Amino acid sequence: MTGDPGAFATYYPTLLRYVAVAVGLGILMYGLYRLLRLAGVKHEPATGFTLVVPWIVGFLIFVTFPIGLSLYLSFTEYNILWDRPKPLADPLFNYKRALSIRIVELPEGERPIQVLGTMEGETPETVRYREIGRFNWRGKEYVIGATDGYFLKGVWLTLRYAVLSVPLGMAGALGVALLLNQNVKGVGFWRTLYYLPAVLPAAAVALLWYWLFAPSSGLVNWLLSPIYRLLDMQPLGWFTDKSLVLPSFIIMGLWGIFGANTVILLAGLKNIPKDLYEAAAIDGAGTFTKFRHITIPMLSPALFYNLVTNTIAALTIFTQQAFIPTDRQDGWFVNWFIYNEAFNFGRMGYASALGWMLALLVILLTLLIFRSSAAWVFYEGARQEAGGA
Amino acid sequence: MKKSRHVLILTLLVVALLPLGAIVPAVAQEPVTLRITNWAGVEEAAEFQQIVDEVNANNTEFQIVYEPKPDDYYTQLQTQLAGGTAPDLFWLDQDHMAWAYDGVLLDISEYLANDDRDVANPEDYFPGVWQTVALNDGVFGLPWIAQPVVLYYNRDIFDAMGVEYPTADWTWDDFKAAAEALTTEEHYGFTLNGWPPIHMFIWSFGGEVISEDLQTSPIDTPEAIAGAQFYADMIYNPVCCPTEEVLAEEGFAEMFKAGRVAMFMGGAADDLDRVEGLNVGVSPVPKGVNGENVTFAWTAATVINAKTEHPDLAYEALIQLTEGIHNWKIVSPRVSQATVEHLVASEPRKEANAEAILAAVPYMRAFRIVPRFAEWSQIFWEDFQDPLFHGEDTAENLAADARILLEDVLGD
Numbered sequence: 050m051t052g053d054p055g056a057f058a059t060y061y062p063t064l065l066r067y068v069a070v071a072v073g074l075g076i077l078m079y080g081l082y083r084l085l086r087l088a089g090v091k092h093e094p095a096t097g098f099t100l101v102v103p104w105i106v107g108f109l110i111f112v113t114f115p116i117g118l119s120l121y122l123s124f125t126e127y128n129i130l131w132d133r134p135k136p137l138a139d140p141l142f143n144y145k146r147a148l149s150i151r152i153v154e155l156p157e158g159e160r161p162i163q164v165l166g167t168m169e170g171e172t173p174e175t176v177r178y179r180e181i182g183r184f185n186w187r188g189k190e191y192v193i194g195a196t197d198g199y200f201l202k203g204v205w206l207t208l209r210y211a212v213l214s215v216p217l218g219m220a221g222a223l224g225v226a227l228l229l230n231q232n233v234k235g236v237g238f239w240r241t242l243y244y245l246p247a248v249l250p251a252a253a254v255a256l257l258w259y260w261l262f263a264p265s266s267g268l269v270n271w272l273l274s275p276i277y278r279l280l281d282m283q284p285l286g287w288f289t290d291k292s293l294v295l296p297s298f299i300i301m302g303l304w305g306i307f308g309a310n311t312v313i314l315l316a317g318l319k320n321i322p323k324d325l326y327e328a329a330a331i332d333g334a335g336t337f338t339k340f341r342h343i344t345i346p347m348l349s350p351a352l353f354y355n356l357v358t359n360t361i362a363a364l365t366i367f368t369q370q371a372f373i374p375t376d377r378q379d380g381w382f383v384n385w386f387i388y389n390e391a392f393n394f395g396r397m398g399y400a401s402a403l404g405w406m407l408a409l410l411v412i413l414l415t416l417l418i419f420r421s422s423a424a425w426v427f428y429e430g431a432r433q434e435a436g437g438a
Numbered sequence: 439m440k441k442s443r444h445v446l447i448l449t450l451l452v453v454a455l456l457p458l459g460a461i462v463p464a465v466a467q468e469p470v471t472l473r474i475t476n477w478a479g480v481e482e483a484a485e486f487q488q489i490v491d492e493v494n495a496n497n498t499e500f501q502i503v504y505e506p507k508p509d510d511y512y513t514q515l516q517t518q519l520a521g522g523t524a525p526d527l528f529w530l531d532q533d534h535m536a537w538a539y540d541g542v543l544l545d546i547s548e549y550l551a552n553d554d555r556d557v558a559n560p561e562d563y564f565p566g567v568w569q570t571v572a573l574n575d576g577v578f579g580l581p582w583i584a585q586p587v588v589l590y591y592n593r594d595i596f597d598a599m600g601v602e603y604p605t606a607d608w609t610w611d612d613f614k615a616a617a618e619a620l621t622t623e624e625h626y627g628f629t630l631n632g633w634p635p636i637h638m639f640i641w642s643f644g645g646e647v648i649s650e651d652l653q654t655s656p657i658d659t660p661e662a663i664a665g666a667q668f669y670a671d672m673i674y675n676p677v678c679c680p681t682e683e684v685l686a687e688e689g690f691a692e693m694f695k696a697g698r699v700a701m702f703m704g705g706a707a708d709d710l711d712r713v714e715g716l717n718v719g720v721s722p723v724p725k726g727v728n729g730e731n732v733t734f735a736w737t738a739a740t741v742i743n744a745k746t747e748h749p750d751l752a753y754e755a756l757i758q759l760t761e762g763i764h765n766w767k768i769v770s771p772r773v774s775q776a777t778v779e780h781l782v783a784s785e786p787r788k789e790a791n792a793e794a795i796l797a798a799v800p801y802m803r804a805f806r807i808v809p810r811f812a813e814w815s816q817i818f819w820e821d822f823q824d825p826l827f828h829g830e831d832t833a834e835n836l837a838a839d840a841r842i843l844l845e846d847v848l849g850d
Contacts, residue, residue, distance in 0.1 A: 129520045130540040162839045167846075174850040177843060265687040283683050378820055392513050394813050395540070 078102045123402035126173045128395035138171035143402035149196040151178050154189055165194035199377055199386065200403060204410070206380035209295060211363035211414075214302045219355055221303055222310035223348075229311065230318045240315070247308030255372035258301040262287035291379045298382075301369060310355050317351030318344070346427040353426045357418055364411050383407050470500045470748050472755050473525035474740075477511040489762035493755065500751040502527075502759070519743070526746040527756060530579065531738040532570040532804050536811035538578035544742035545576035549753045556774060557761045566803035567737045567771045573807055579741030580756060582763040584771035585705040586802035587634045587734045588795055589724075593717040595625055595700040604701070604721040606731055606797055610642065610668060613701075613724040617678035620700040626680050627700050630673040631690050634703045636823055638734040640665035641803060642726030647818070648806040648848070655814075655844035657822065658837035661727070667833045670826045705736055706795040707768050712787055720791035722798040735802035737771060769799060776800075814847045 078099045085095040123143055127134035139145070146168065153164050165178035178194030181201065185191070195201055229240050246254065261268045270277075270284040277284055287297040325343050334342070345352075367384040375381065381389070387407065391400035478486050483506040490504045505525060507514050512534060518524035519542050530537065537543055550558050560568055560577065567584040571577055589604055596603055599620050604613070617627030637647050645662025648655055656662060674682050680693060694702035695713045703723060704710050711718040722731040740760055746752045764770040768785045776799050778792045788795065808814060822840035826833055 128540055129516050130537060130542045132541075160835070160839060162842055175846040177846055264683075265689075284687070286683070286686055289686055376820075376824070377816075378824070392516055394816075395810070 074103050074106065077106070119401040119404060122398050123405050125398045126396075127398040127401075129391065129397045130395065134398060135173070137173060137398075142170075142172060143399045144406070146172075146176055146196050146399065147200050147403055147406060149176075149178070150181075151194045152191055153194070155183065155192045157190075161192045161194065165192065168196050199381070200383070203381050203383045203386040206295065207364055207366070207383045210298060210302070210366065210382065211360055213295075214299045215356065215359045215363050217299065218303050218307070218359060219310060219352065222307050222355070223314055223352075225307060225311045226314035226318055227344075229315055240312075243311050244308050246304050247312070251368040252372055254304060255301070255369045258297075258304070258369075259288065259373050262297055262301075264289065288373055288375055291376075294375050294379050298366075298369060298373075302363070302366070310359070313351050313355060314348060317348045321347040347429070349426045350428060353418075353422050357415060360414060360418060361411055364407070364414065468501075469498055470751055472500050472502050472527065472746075472748065472752055473505055474502055474527040474755070474759070475505045475507050475511075475515065475525045476529035477508060478506050479508045483508070485766065486763075489759060489766060492762060493758045496758070497754075500748070500755060502755055522745065524743050524745070526743050526748065526752045527740055527759070528743065529582075529738055530741050532736075532807060533811060533815065535570050535573065535578065535739060535741075535807045536809055538571075538573045538576070538741075538807075539809040542744050543578040544744045544746065544749055544752070545578060546580075546742065546753055546756070547577040550577055553757070555757060555761075556772070557757055557764065562772045562774050564735075564771055564773060564776075564799065564802065567735055570737055570804045570807055571739050571741075579739035580760045581737050581739045581771040582760055583707075583736070583738055583767045584769050584799070584802060584804075585707050585736040586769065586795070586798040587638065587703050587723060587736075588706050588791075588798050589721045590694065590702045590704055590708070590710045591719050591721065592694070592697060592700050593719050595620060595697070599700075603719055604724075606722045606725065608721075608724040610639075610724045610726070614668075614672065614678065617672065617701060621676075621678050625698050625700055626676075626693070627678045628672065629679050629685070629690065629693060629699045629702060630669065631682075631685055632673075632819075632823065632827075633690070635734050636666055636669050637805065638723070638732065638803075639669045642724075642732040643668065644727045648808060648814075650806075652806060652808050653845075653848055655818075655841050655848060657818075657844070658834065658841050663833045663837060666822075666826060666837070670829075670833060673827050706788075706798065707785070711791055720794040722794065722801070730801045731798060732801050732803065733798050735804045737804045769795060808848055810847050810850070814844060817843045817847065 081102055082095055082099040085098060086092070090098075122134055124137060124140040125134035126137055126142075137143070149168060151165060153166075155161060155164060161180040161183075162177070165180065167178065168176040176196050178196055179198050180192050181195045181198040182193040183190060184193070225243055229236060229243065233239075260266075262270075264270060264284050264286050267287070269287065274284070285293060287293050321344065325347070326339055329339050329343060365384050366382045367388070370382050370385040371388070377386075377389075383403070384407065387400045387403045390396045390403065474490070476483075476486065483504070486506075487504055490502050494501050515524060515528060530543075550560060556562055557580070560572070563581060564584055567581050571579045571581060591604055593603065599622075601616050601619050604616070608616075613628075620627035640647055640657070640662045643661050643665030645659050645665050646656055647662070657666070672679050674680070674685075680688070680699070685693075688696070688698060691702065691704065691708075691710065693699045694710060695716065697716060702710060706720075711720055723733045725731045740756055740763070742749065742752045742756055764772060764775060765780075765784055768781055768788060770776070770780065770784070776796055778796060781792045781796065782789045805811070817840065821843055822836050825831055826836050830836075
């Protein structure tokens, strides 16, 4: 027997499991239906509940269970290659490891690593404080150490990325939406064109930008080459120069933000009643006044939606960095950092703790945005219910 | 109506289960299926499939199904191992042999002890390569390649500059002097970018990065500092080598292929000696303080999943596959196969340089593999090599700090 000895023989266990799952779900659905009917539920609602069972089961197994498991793992020491996690003497160790900071005096001639020491308490491995900064106070030099400075650096990078890329992206998307809202010839083509980034795979887009930003053969540096020659400077190392890593990712991030945001804002613009503009024009309002006092308030629910979704997306950026290698010293986005801890360094427990901290950060910032919405988001329906205009 | 609906549901369930009856007896008569995976791309996978086919043709007890994973290999493999669906056999490069410490690889030392075939004889493997599978008091796979780093040189540039070709007798000082003499506005003498590994230079100068007992990282000894400093003095230094900006602009090996670099250290199997329009020679790397041409060996092994349901057959498959690979990949990691005839039979295109490659083989060394090797390597790069290459501190200071961190990893 040569060649493939039988893909069918190899995959039949998978096929068996597939059939078993289908049969199991069928039995569960049938049983639930009978149970509901016996409990006096009418045919229609009983059928409805029965038909959503596969999705509820899928949600419990593939969403709820992993979330719960990751919370449990965050209090353990676990390598994905191990059969089971090991309990930690201090269940909060993973969280403390990520956030512990120490400030100590640096005696003259001493090296920071010698004076900063290690994390106290019962730890599964030696965790050493590493220098993340220094300062002078009252004639003495102090060194700031962190047990995971790379994580803190990653959080700082991610926050800066979100703070810079989200407003820029939204402003750009608003500008494009305003242009696409004009009644010009071929507007359908332009709308399709500007939506394209939203449907292209993020991985393909990341690779495209990596090539565009390539130091030697990239299109960006080729376009800038006259300026380089004029100023007698070396081409910029977009993803390789430490100071350009963040700007490069921001420029790349704007591409993806335009597509979906523009469509949502365009829909919002279409929903603004024309009579508002007409009334304002009769009152002598100019273009900017109409934009400031009609367009922005009426568009604020769409802007709010974009702000929330874009902030969450920016804080959880992953794919772009997975395809564009940068040095950890220059900062890794938090999600990429978590992935590496889990799969490259075998610290799934620690990665789970970092994941939960990122989730809390995202929730916190989202709540802040929600709390701020009362001050700037205009809900016409709510106003009418309250008896307003 | 109600009854007919029940009959319909039951019929559907029976129909869904029908394939089980058809499958189970059929499978029972088949030989055991073993799965193997590796990172091979299209061409390499097609060649590997031929070896698998030959093994399958000679066996009735098992048949091997090959599942190449050219992308994101280690993430996929880890996920499969965690989910209990990993193949019976798989490839690991030396960096990932640290998985042996996590209990996911089968210890084959007992099998080897009872097997008198040459391919199963640990004594027939070069010790510098065997150490990557002989871990944790066991043996966790068989190396299938041992590719020493050799020195490729562009004869035309040497001739034009009147510099004599490299030989195995060159010292590192000879090498450095030649690299500087070969550097002009048109070309550089040599190139470095973190490759070849700095470990090789430290070994050659008499130092170590991980001690033999795997307990210390003595990178702050005078010998280790000398090796690291030699590397740091050359890398990105326009006196002999391209700067970081030039490398970013023109590529690394690409510069050698374009005739912009006179000497390049690459793996013995690389295609650098058959670039069209280039007249390339091969030599062992310069000799170190103990008179040996110590070089780095890139190696990888085929290993068995500790959870395989058929360990005996998986071992047999491992032996037969490894024998096949040793006649395919160069350089074979076996002492008995370190001959010009064997090397040329495996890769005829290396005939002209086979002797130079084999001269490098006795002195090759792979990494010493420790638990948490990935973390150790990351620290070694971030806290020692990278800042050293960029002149952020002296080699002595960096080595002293990095040693503390590296030994934290080794000591846990």
